[in-house]
Amino acid sequence: MDKYCSGCGKLLQYDNKDIEGYIPFNKYDDTNYCMRCFKLIHYGSSYNNKEYDNEYILNYINNKFGFKVFLTDLLNINNYVIDLYKKINGNKLLVITKVDLLDKTLNKNKIKIKLKNIYNINEDIIFISTNKEYNIHYLVNYLKNKKENNIYFLGTTNSGKSSLINKIIELYDIKRDNLTVSNKKNTTLEFININNKELFNIIDSPGFIIKDYNLNIKYKNIIKPITFNMKKDEVINIDKFYIKFKEQSSITIYTYENSYIKKYYKDIEFKDSLEVSNNIDLCINGFGFINIKSKNNLLISNLDINLISTRKSIFGDNDGQN
Ligand SMILES: Nc1nc2c(ncn2[C@@H]2O[C@H](COP(=O)(O)OP(=O)(O)OP(=O)(O)O)[C@@H](O)[C@H]2O)c(=O)[nH]1
Ligand SMILES: [Mg+2]
Numbered sequence: 185m186d187k188y189c190s191g192c193g194k195l196l197q198y199d200n201k202d203i204e205g206y207i208p209f210n211k212y213d214d215t216n217y218c219m220r221c222f223k224l225i226h227y228g229s230s231y232n233n234k235e236y237d238n239e240y241i242l243n244y245i246n247n248k249f250g251f252k253v254f255l256t257d258l259l260n261i262n263n264y265v266i267d268l269y270k271k272i273n274g275n276k277l278l279v280i281t282k283v284d285l286l287d288k289t290l291n292k293n294k295i296k297i298k299l300k301n302i303y304n305i306n307e308d309i310i311f312i313s314t315n316k317e318y319n320i321h322y323l324v325n326y327l328k329n330k331k332e333n334n335i336y337f338l339g340t341t342n343s344g345k346s347s348l349i350n351k352i353i354e355l356y357d358i359k360r361d362n363l364t365v366s367n368k369k370n371t372t373l374e375f376i377n378i379n380n381k382e383l384f385n386i387i388d389s390p391g392f393i394i395k396d397y398n399l400n401i402k403y404k405n406i407i408k409p410i411t412f413n414m415k416k417d418e419v420i421n422i423d424k425f426y427i428k429f430k431e432q433s434s435i436t437i438y439t440y441e442n443s444y445i446k447k448y449y450k451d452i453e454f455k456d457s458l459e460v461s462n463n464i465d466l467c468i469n470g471f472g473f474i475n476i477k478s479k480n481n482l483l484i485s486n487l488d489i490n491l492i493s494t495r496k497s498i499f500g501d502n503d504g505q506n
Pocket of ligand 1: 281282283284285312313314315316339340341342343344345346347348364365366367368369370371372373389390391392
């Protein structure tokens with residue numbers, strides 16, 4: 185009988201070690217995990233994964249009945265991610281994960297209202313933290329009330345889908361091996377059905393992939409907003425990229441706190457430019473966002489312009505602080 189990896193969902197096989205689902209023949213009967221998951225779980229390393237493209241996932245999901253939960257963390261909400269969310273048909277919910285990473289002074293309720301307005305979201309939005317078990321029971325009860333047999337957990341890679349499902353398995357005593365979780369992209373490789381008597385049928389999924397800024401940090405820290413006053417023609421250097429402000433403005437950077445930030449006048453070559461209006465967020469996929477208060481003309485260096493999108497600020501005029 186066919187056997188599937190409990191961690192990533194791939195069909196287990198002992199024929200080809202270069203193909204996913206591989207497990208040596210002598211281990212086949214004793215384990216429920218493929219070699220790749222074993223390495224991810226124990227050493228945090230793995231070989232390259234095949235990626236399902238976003239269209240495939242959307243197509244698959246849009247042909248299924250059930251309730252759909254879309255996960256993303258706050259720093260990764262941008263036009264590209266919301267566009268994917270909007271392409272999901274049927275009843276759905278937006279879940280903002282990893283709120284343990286948010287500075288306590290950020291007002292989640294205000295952010296929720298802003299997000300709904302800016303991105304025109306009619307569905308509910310729920311904030312959770314799997315690590316801190318924040319709102320997990322609330323979310324499960326919310327989903328129970330939907331009275332659907334199948335609940336699909338979708339979202340960008342690394343948004344925390346499998347971690348959340350593992351937590352639900354633990355809290356509701358569901359008899360099931362843990363799904364594989366890692367900070368690498370594309371950990372889950374298939375749609376994985378978790379049948380159970382305790383709750384609804386849970387389906388994990390391969391994450392959507394979005395081209396993003398490769399922020400080279402190992403551990404993601406609490407997001408502490410940092411504010412600077414940029415003078416006319418001043419340059420800010422964040423991690424590997426530079427932005428020059430043609431006009432004076434206050435700016436606030438929302439990213440992981442150990443990103444390297446420096447400010448100075450510097451004449452370097454700027455390839456790209458971008459005009460922005462008052463009080464916008466400059467979203468950089470995979471990095472976070474920069475709130476820019478005053479209308480500006482930005483010169484940008486060493487940053488792929490395709491990773492950038494702008495929106496009205498999610499913090500309004502008072503920075504969303506309590
Ligand atoms: N700080 C924090 N980190 C979390 C939380 N939930 C998950 N993570 C981390 O986020 C990373 C990705 O988690 P996964 O559960 O593998 O994400 P996924 O959405 O299943 O990813 P794919 O399978 O690649 O689509 C891991 O390093 C987790 O430890 C959370 O509540 N707080
Ligand atoms: Mg996963």
